[in-house]
Amino acid sequence: MKILVLGGTRFVGRHIVEECLRRGDDVTVLYRGRSPSPFAGIARHVLTDRRAPTVEAAAVLAEPWDAVIDTSARDVDDLSPVLPLLGDVGQYTLLSTCGVYRRAPSRYGLTERAATIPADASHPVRASATRKLRCERYVRRRLDRINGPLLIARLGLVIGRYDDSDRLAYWLERALRGGDVLVPMDDRQAIQLIDATDVAHFLRDAVDHKLTGVVNVAGARTDARTLVDTVLTRAGRAVTPCRVGEDFALTHRLQPWTEIPLWLPASSPELALMSVNISRATDAGLILRPLPDSITDALGWQALRRGWSQRWLDHARERDLIQRWRG
Numbered sequence: 001m002k003i004l005v006l007g008g009t010r011f012v013g014r015h016i017v018e019e020c021l022r023r024g025d026d027v028t029v030l031y032r033g034r035s036p037s038p039f040a041g042i043a044r045h046v047l048t049d050r051r052a053p054t055v056e057a058a059a060v061l062a063e064p065w066d067a068v069i070d071t072s073a074r075d076v077d078d079l080s081p082v083l084p085l086l087g088d089v090g091q092y093t094l095l096s097t098c099g100v101y102r103r104a105p106s107r108y109g110l111t112e113r114a115a116t117i118p119a120d121a122s123h124p125v126r127a128s129a130t131r132k133l134r135c136e137r138y139v140r141r142r143l144d145r146i147n148g149p150l151l152i153a154r155l156g157l158v159i160g161r162y163d164d165s166d167r168l169a170y171w172l173e174r175a176l177r178g179g180d181v182l183v184p185m186d187d188r189q190a191i192q193l194i195d196a197t198d199v200a201h202f203l204r205d206a207v208d209h210k211l212t213g214v215v216n217v218a219g220a221r222t223d224a225r226t227l228v229d230t231v232l233t234r235a236g237r238a239v240t241p242c243r244v245g246e247d248f249a250l251t252h253r254l255q256p257w258t259e260i261p262l263w264l265p266a267s268s269p270e271l272a273l274m275s276v277n278i279s280r281a282t283d284a285g286l287i288l289r290p291l292p293d294s295i296t297d298a299l300g301w302q303a304l305r306r307g308w309s310q311r312w313l314d315h316a317r318e319r320d321l322i323q324r325w326r327g
């Protein structure tokens with residue numbers, strides 16, 4: 001397959017490129033060059049800002065492609081200069097997010113038919129999802145320009161090697177440091193994480209199967225107790241989880257999600273996004289790795305990069321809070 005990846009050098013895109021190369025595809029990555037490419041010598045590189053493609057990049061975009069996988073469209077401004085330049089495309093895959101759904105809990109989880117947030121919402125936390133939704137609508141309206149089938153892959157929270165977000169990294173880092181670990185989450189808090197390698201396998205298979213439409217690509221639903229225990233045990237350090245409970249944590253003004261990532265209090269509307277229905281993807285062949293395997297992999301990656309974000313719970317404060325909790 002001759003595949004163009006718009007992006008592809010950081011995290012999810014990097015896994016997609018690795019998967020395509022593993023299958024023997026002829027891969028081109030188009031990116032700005034801000035992140036170093038790990039694919040020097042094994043993929044064709046086109047350096048350009050997609051918001052203002054160079055003449056050379058325009059010529060590459062116009063080539064016939066078995067598939068274009070777009071990991072880097074974050075706003076319509078990323079799409080409007082690119083789509084008119086494309087020639088024959090076997091399949092266009094736009095990576096979107098489950099963040100586009102309205103935060104309305106549903107018994108069967110959010111399906112692809114669930115209501116979406118208003119496309120003009122100005123909620124700061126949802127601004128990036130709003131922009132993604134506008135991207136989805138823009139691509140749909142310009143299907144004639146793409147001349148091929150369109151897949152919109154709405155991704156849930158992704159974890160794995162190369163993940164440079166602050167989310168699972170907090171727990172990996174905390175487990176690697178060892179000692180008493182403050183855990184504010186309710187044991188039953190919903191958690192849904194997907195390994196980037198599973199995303200990559202699925203999206204590459206989707207090219208073969210010419211899957212079209214909208215598909216949720218998210219992990220298996222689990223709970224906070226399972227996740228935290230898996231991370232703490234797999235790290236292999238001496239750790240004691242201190243399950244202080246949500247009320248204690250909120251009373252002491254701990255900030256869910258930012259200060260302690262992946263913690264969503266029972267009242268948080270964002271919990272709806274931890275219950276995404278993935279039946280369409282599994283019917284289409286999505287296979288999920290067991291969580292412990294993903295955690296082991298992620299721990300290996302985190303052990304190499306180590307670091308503590310300024311936003312996360314300060315170590316001294318964590319110790320102090322645990323002492324208070326123990327009374």
Ligand SMILES: NC(=O)c1ccc[n+]([C@@H]2O[C@H](COP(=O)([O-])OP(=O)(O)OC[C@H]3O[C@@H](n4cnc5c(N)ncnc54)[C@H](OP(=O)(O)O)[C@@H]3O)[C@@H](O)[C@H]2O)c1
Nearest residue numbers: 007008009010011012013014031032033034035050072158
């Ligand atoms: N991680 C998650 O949990 C999650 C959840 C839901 C959805 N998603 C979606 O998954 C997708 C993958 O994100 P990723 O960062 O992991 O992908 P990635 O493809 O590994 O990295 C982003 C790539 O986009 C390129 N890029 C960004 N802006 C560009 C521009 N204006 N022109 C040309 N290239 C540009 C970057 O190049 P430079 O280095 O040169 O900037 C980089 O190669 C995103 O669409 C994201 O919204 C992720």
